[in-house]
Amino acid sequence: xxxxxxxxxxxxxxxxxxxxxxxxxxxxxxxxxxxxxxxxxxxxxxxxxxxxxxxxxxxxxxxxxxxxxxxxxxxxxxxxxxxxxxxxxxxxxxxxxxxxxxxxxxxxxxxxxxxxxxxxxxxxxxxxxxxxxxxxxxxxxxxxxxxxxxxxxxxxxxxxxxxxxxxxxxxxxx
Amino acid sequence: xxxxxxxxxxxxxxxxxxxxxxxxxxxxxxxxxxxxxxxxxxxxxxxxxxxxxxxxxxxxxxxxxxxxxxxxxxxxxxxxxxxxxxxxxxxxxxxxxxxxxxxxxxxxxxxxxxxxxxxxxxxxxxxxxxxxxxxxxxxxxxxxxxxxxxxxxxxxxxxxxxxxxxxxxxxxxxxxxxxxxxxxxxxxxxxxxxxxxxxxxxxxxxxxxxxxxxxxxxxxxxxxxxxxx
Numbered sequence: 285x286x287x288x289x290x291x292x293x294x295x296x297x298x299x300x301x302x303x304x305x306x307x308x309x310x311x312x313x314x315x316x317x318x319x320x321x322x323x324x325x326x327x328x329x330x331x332x333x334x335x336x337x338x339x340x341x342x343x344x345x346x347x348x349x350x351x352x353x354x355x356x357x358x359x360x361x362x363x364x365x366x367x368x369x370x371x372x373x374x375x376x377x378x379x380x381x382x383x384x385x386x387x388x389x390x391x392x393x394x395x396x397x398x399x400x401x402x403x404x405x406x407x408x409x410x411x412x413x414x415x416x417x418x419x420x421x422x423x424x425x426x427x428x429x430x431x432x433x434x435x436x437x438x439x440x441x442x443x444x445x446x447x448x449x450x451x452x453x454x455x456x457x458x
Numbered sequence: 459x460x461x462x463x464x465x466x467x468x469x470x471x472x473x474x475x476x477x478x479x480x481x482x483x484x485x486x487x488x489x490x491x492x493x494x495x496x497x498x499x500x501x502x503x504x505x506x507x508x509x510x511x512x513x514x515x516x517x518x519x520x521x522x523x524x525x526x527x528x529x530x531x532x533x534x535x536x537x538x539x540x541x542x543x544x545x546x547x548x549x550x551x552x553x554x555x556x557x558x559x560x561x562x563x564x565x566x567x568x569x570x571x572x573x574x575x576x577x578x579x580x581x582x583x584x585x586x587x588x589x590x591x592x593x594x595x596x597x598x599x600x601x602x603x604x605x606x607x608x609x610x611x612x613x614x615x616x617x618x619x620x621x622x623x624x625x626x627x628x629x630x631x632x633x634x635x636x637x638x639x640x641x642x643x644x645x646x647x648x649x650x651x652x653x654x655x656x657x658x659x660x661x662x663x664x665x666x667x668x669x670x671x672x673x674x675x676x677x678x679x680x681x682x683x684x685x686x687x
Contacts, residue, residue, distance in 0.1 A: 306674025307636055307656075326666040330657040331603075331648045333559075337657055339668055354655075354670070379559065379651050424559030424606055424651035428581075432553050440547040441555045441566055443581065453546045454584055 312357060318343040319359060321352045333424050334379040336360070340372060349375045349386055364404045372397075374419055378426035383446070385409075385420040385429050396420045396431050398446070409448045543570075544585045559606030559651035560682065563587065567600060574598045576613060592626050592633060599624070605680040606651040612636070614647060623647045623658055623671075629678075636671060644669075653680040 312321045318341075321327070325343035337352040348366040352359055365384065366372055375386040384399040388406075396417050397406045410417050415435035422429050428451065430443045443451040546552070550569040557564055564579045576599040578587040589611070593599060599613045611626040617635060621644050626633045637644060642662035649656050656671040 306676070307671050308674075309640075310655075310670040310672050312670065321670075322663070322667045327668045328659060328666055329646055330659065330668045332650045332655055332657045332670075334651065337668065337670070419554055421555055421557050423557040423561035425561060428557055428561035430555040430557050430564055432555065436547075438549075439551045439553045441552045441564070443546075443555075443557075443564065451581065453581065454544050455547055 312352075320357070329374050331376045331421075333377045334381065336377050336381040338375040338377040338384060340375060347371050347373065349384065351375075351377065351381065351384070353381075362399070362401065365399050365406060376420060376422045378422055379424035380426070383422060383426045385422045385431075387418055387420060387431075394418065396429065398429065398448075407448070409444055546579055554601055556602045556604050558604040558608035559680075560608075563604055563608035565602035565604050565608075565611060567602070576600075576602055576611075578608070578611070589626065589628065589631075591631055601646050603648045605649050605653040606682055607680055609680045610649055610653040612647045612649045612656055614645065621645070623656065625649070625656070625673075636673070651680065653677060 314320060314322050316324050318325070321337065321339075323341060323343040325341050327339050327341045330337055330339040335353055335355045337354065339350055339352070340347050341350050342348075346366075346368070349362060349372045350359055351362055360381070362384070365386075367390075369390055371389040372386050373389070375384055377384045382401050384401070386397055386399070387394055388397045394417050395411065396409045398409050399406045409429065410431075410433075413433060413435060415433045417434075418432050418439075420429060420431040426446060428443060428445055430441055432439045433442050434440075435442075443453055445451060546564070548568065548570040552566055552568045555564055555566045562580065562582050564581055566577060566579070568575060568577050573593075575593045576589070578589050579585075580587050587608075592611070592613075594615075597616050599615045602611055602613045604611055609628050611628065613624055613626070614621055615624050616622065617638075622638065622640070623636045623644055624633045625636050636656060637658075640660075640662075642660045645659040645666075647656055647658040654673050654675075654677060656673065658669055658671070659666050660669045661667075662669070
């Protein structure tokens with residue numbers, strides 16, 4: 285009989301401690317001026333890796349890629365990544381924040397671009413792929429890139445290494 | 459299929475139970491006879507005989523029915539791994555790729571085998587990895603994201619029609635909902651390589667914005683071997 289008292293006590297203490305705990309939503313300051321994570325514009329396709337969050341936003345009138353540093357709570361400059369005649373979407377970043385892959389749509393063609401923050405250069409990984417591409421992702425160690433391609437008349441997944449060579453993955457004989 | 463066959467075998471293996479069930483019956487049969495031998499015997503003895511065959515059959519029948527139902531139910535759960543195929547792509551749509559932090563695992567959504575399912579592929583072993591309990595028949599999983607060694611997998615699914623972010627732990631082979639009481643539409647979750655933070659799109663401010671969810675300092679982090687925590 286006495287042991288039956290302990291059960292509700294345990295339940296209540298568990299519930300009470302659970303209310304103050306995790307998981308919880310972090311609040312980063314909202315900045316109408318566009319210097320923080322969220323702004324008056326829309327923010328799309330976030331991807332987190334280590335202390336960095338990359339996403340696209342139309343806060344300056346065109347859809348561009350931004351990178352937010354969770355430690356310093358500020359945006360990180362990405363010189364040379366966004367250009368005026370390009371829509372950039374679906375960014376993904378490596379854990380050290382050095383490499384970013386994204387889809388760039390320019391002159392009616394989409395391509396996967398690989399941006400190196402140290403050299404400030406973007407390289408086209410899919411220049412000899414005559415197909416639509418989308419949804420790129422990069423591993424946290426920056427070694428591999430995977431994306432969707434329509435080269436076979438449907439969406440299939442291709443895996444490349446950092447230098448743009450396709451990985452040897454078994455494919456069904458077609 | 460194997461599970462189903464096993465279930466059938468179990469159902470066939472059942473008949474030994476009547477033997478066990480028959481032994482108490484025997485005793486019961488004896489008891490009425492003993493007491494019946496003192497007053498007039500015959501009419502109640504007949505009624506006992508009518509009673510026994512029903513009892514003899516109903517017990518094992520109920521058992522076999524119950525067990526076969528259970529085996530049927532378990533055999534109806536999804537088989538996660540595409541049978542006989544080690545190919546990453548199929549003749550159906552493969553989309554939404556997500557690489558694990560070390561680049562070894564690839565999670566994606568595929569339409570093969572006639573249903574929309576989330577699959578996990580090992581690029582080193584070049585085969586699929588079993589993620590049991592993730593794909594459920596009454597809902598779909600979308601937008602996968604993996605932690606460093608692929609231990610944690612976040613994805614979008616629905617809970618009674620409401621989109622929620624679920625986290626699958628490959629160590630415990632269980633899913634938990636990270637946003638059970640979140641009021642808002644959610645989309646595109648992404649988990650940090652160590653597994654502590656999850657970012658996602660939310661409509662809670664009247665447009666698509668980004669929310670960061672902290673799973674807390676007490677979770678088991680998914681970090682590479684030898685790395686300082």
